[in-house]
Amino acid sequence: MSALAAAPSSAPVPTRPDALVSAGARLMGGRVAVHLRPEAGAAGLAERDAARVLRRIGAWADRLSRFAPASDLSRLNADPRAAVPVRPTLATVLDWGRAAEAFTDGVVDVALLDARLAAEGIAAAVPVAASRTWSLDRRSRGAVVRRPTGLGIDLDGVAKGWIADRALGLLGRHPAAVVDADGDVAVRLAPGERWSIGVADPRDAALDVAVFELACPDGRMAARFGLATSGTSVHRWVHDGDVRHHLIDSRTGRPARTDVVQATVLAGSAREAEAWAKTTVILGSQEALRTLDRPGVAGALILTERDELLALPSTLRWLA
């Protein structure tokens, strides 16, 4: 896992010009944006970089979307063979999915497409099957996926954070860069830079429940952060009189029964934050707080159905 930069020191951080270059697009079913604070005189370069990165994000999303019939993921899920070759982008994301499954003890599980479709009322309800095992055999380019025929892959909780981190890696020449992949945010700050990231309040679109102040003190290496939010209040629907949402509990094969309305996690990368945010919602507030108390998780905010806002104590140092 990527290392999280040191917490901001108490020393004052020099101010920088407020010039900001931003570009955005509707991608992945939501809003994606790139924000750059360029060096003096480099605004034109920043605009070109932001536009270029947005195009790359669109290309990755096209390969990884389960809603696009021609995407690499859709072709994998439709392939009847037991062993299916996949291209490098999907192979890398699946590799990350395996890693996320391991460090979340199976809570994040990309092999739950059937359960997700069942929750949406698209397929018959499926029990948690013992044969949800699959393997990834990496090759020099791409990989071979081996799985039982009919086992579907869904990259929810895995892909957007990965995309945000990957895009951030293309913006290294700017002092501050932020990639917002539909709410999963990757941040890189050069020494002396600071950035505020709000946490949207699901109960009121005009408000934030909190604001994270991320900074890289002078004299340190560049700092990287990831902030991601998951929850049950946006993607929820009623099916057969039952209120359902999109976060499947791998232990039951059904939408998680949870007291968490929304969870936000701060980690060293957007993909780690995304996996932990999803895990938090699925586990519920109390078990999640126990689970999140570990290295690699810098902070977490949990909004419960009782309107409590719970936080790991380590979160407080990051809040405005």
Added chain:
Amino acid sequence: MTEARTQVRTPARPAPQPPADRRPAEPRRRPDPNPSRIAIGMTGVAVASAIAAAVLAPQGTAAVAQTSTPAVQGAAQVRHVVKYVQLQPGQTAPPQAVVQQAPAPTPRVVVVATRQSGLP
């Protein structure tokens, strides 16, 4: 907003220890007071895992309790759970609780906000 219920559980007192031998008992020493008070929501059962939580209430006041220091009981390490709860207007904090004013909701002024996917 749902009304918060404040549950106050006082910590269970440890069982008195039997004397080590039959000599006349020496005057009992005053036990060291636990410098950290637990005001709300402490579990009395020894568990292996620890939970630490703080509530930052978007509105109104919040009661804040301090954590206890970990205690070692045989092979298991015990950490008491501390839960902060939000007080509704008119409610009062339990004795020994530290009341902390919660920050007001922040109007959206920042450029970027993390949020659940699919929001406009």
